[in-house]
Amino acid sequence: MGVLELIQQKAFLGKEFLTWLWFRSETSGALDLRGGRTAEVEMMGPIVLDAQYGDARMTTLKGESPATSPEARAALLEGKKLKRAKLKFKRDDNEWVAVLDGENFNLSGLTMPEAGRMPFDDLIAVRMEWVMEFENILADLFEVFMTLRMDAGDWSGELVRIHDWVKSK
Amino acid sequence: MPLTAGTVTARTWRVLETIPPNFKELFERNLQRQAFRPIDPERGELESMGWVNARQMLDSNLNLNKVLFGNLIVLGLRVDKLVINQKLFRATLRQEIGKKLRELERERLSREEKLVIEDKVRMDLIKRTQPNTAVYEMVWRLETGHVFFGSTSEKLNQSFSDLFGETFQVSIEPQFPFLRAQRWADAQQLSAELLEVLPAPFSPDMPVDTVEVPVED
Numbered sequence: 001m002g003v004l005e006l007i008q009q010k011a012f013l014g015k016e017f018l019t020w021l022w023f024r025s026e027t028s029g030a031l032d033l034r035g036g037r038t039a040e041v042e043m044m045g046p047i048v049l050d051a052q053y054g055d056a057r058m059t060t061l062k063g064e065s066p067a068t069s070p071e072a073r074a075a076l077l078e079g080k081k082l083k084r085a086k087l088k089f090k091r092d093d094n095e096w097v098a099v100l101d102g103e104n105f106n107l108s109g110l111t112m113p114e115a116g117r118m119p120f121d122d123l124i125a126v127r128m129e130w131v132m133e134f135e136n137i138l139a140d141l142f143e144v145f146m147t148l149r150m151d152a153g154d155w156s157g158e159l160v161r162i163h164d165w166v167k168s169k
Numbered sequence: 170m171p172l173t174a175g176t177v178t179a180r181t182w183r184v185l186e187t188i189p190p191n192f193k194e195l196f197e198r199n200l201q202r203q204a205f206r207p208i209d210p211e212r213g214e215l216e217s218m219g220w221v222n223a224r225q226m227l228d229s230n231l232n233l234n235k236v237l238f239g240n241l242i243v244l245g246l247r248v249d250k251l252v253i254n255q256k257l258f259r260a261t262l263r264q265e266i267g268k269k270l271r272e273l274e275r276e277r278l279s280r281e282e283k284l285v286i287e288d289k290v291r292m293d294l295i296k297r298t299q300p301n302t303a304v305y306e307m308v309w310r311l312e313t314g315h316v317f318f319g320s321t322s323e324k325l326n327q328s329f330s331d332l333f334g335e336t337f338q339v340s341i342e343p344q345f346p347f348l349r350a351q352r353w354a355d356a357q358q359l360s361a362e363l364l365e366v367l368p369a370p371f372s373p374d375m376p377v378d379t380v381e382v383p384v385e386d
Binding site for chain 2: 012111125166
């Protein structure tokens with residue numbers, strides 16, 4: 001199978017990662033990153049869920065707390081996963097907010113800590129450091145997810161907890 | 170992806186290869202080659218794409234001083250497109266065909282005669298039309314190989330990666346979830362297991378062994 005086909009076939013990994021972040025944001029505190037650091041994730045809105053196969057319908061939820069709505073629970077019970085979501089990431093005293101696409105990790109509307117007024121060279125360097133920090137948080141969280149996901153024992157335990165979370169929403 | 174203010178919209182890429190030691194000379198030469206040039210309608214062009222100074226989209230006379238900021242290469246990808254207003258085209262064509270028929274005192278033109286008029290009308294409109302212009306920013310962090318391109322359009326990202334490769338003579342890979350997972354799995358020696366992984370049922374109403382996998386015909 002070619003790389004393009006694999007990317008398409010395994011695109012569910014990104015959606016599972018987003019849905020797992022949602023689960024963890026509502027059930028755990030801070031998530032561990034590399035180097036002993038931690039990050040918190042908060043679900044915002046809008047969120048978009050879709051099914052893996054067979055059902056072409058997407059569920060788009062907007063409003064103040066779409067992630068805690070009865071419609072979100074219903075979509076999860078139908079087997080839908082997060083296709084796209086607006087998330088807040090916090091690490092130390094810094095915050096980033098972005099819409100993240102689960103299939104390709106495209107970023108939309110990423111906000112980051114203010115850089116202040118400074119010459120262009122410095123401003124671009126500072127802003128790119130913030131973008132890179134966000135990328136590092138995302139990469140670390142994805143690695144935490146993949147480590148769990150690829151361990152059959154750990155993952156089956158996590159799946160039980162995910163099921164309990166969906167039932168209790 | 171505004172460089173100095175506002176929110177960032179981007180696809181993340183990563184350079185897969187080590188850049189050569191003489192990269193500055195190579196980059197500067199290729200930046201000139203792949204710099205933006207205006208659309209040439211005489212050559213039948215309706216679109217043009219190339220690099221510009223990210224701080225000044227009218228500046229395509231590029232050198233490293235304008236694009237290298239510490240360990241960052243910062244560029245704008247300018248895309249100009251000529252879009253002919255179809256209503257205006259059809260109206261003008263009808264008018265020109267009418268003129269020709271009156272001139273020739275005929276009721277009908279041949280297909281070839283119509284095509285000649287069509288080409289002339291199209292060329293005249295192209296010459297009178299201003300292109301739509303867009304500039305998308307790109308930042309390449311040389312230290313880590315990360316490249317952030319300021320568009321999430323699939324088509325544009327494909328064009329971007331082609332131009333990036335031609336300019337900098339290195340290939341880049343989009344940081345899609347599976348490709349990140351693949352890199353992680355390779356390091357963990359779990360590549361084969363990753364290929365076998367199937368979607369997990371996050372719904373408690375879907376038992377683990379009923380996950381469907383589409384079957385290719």
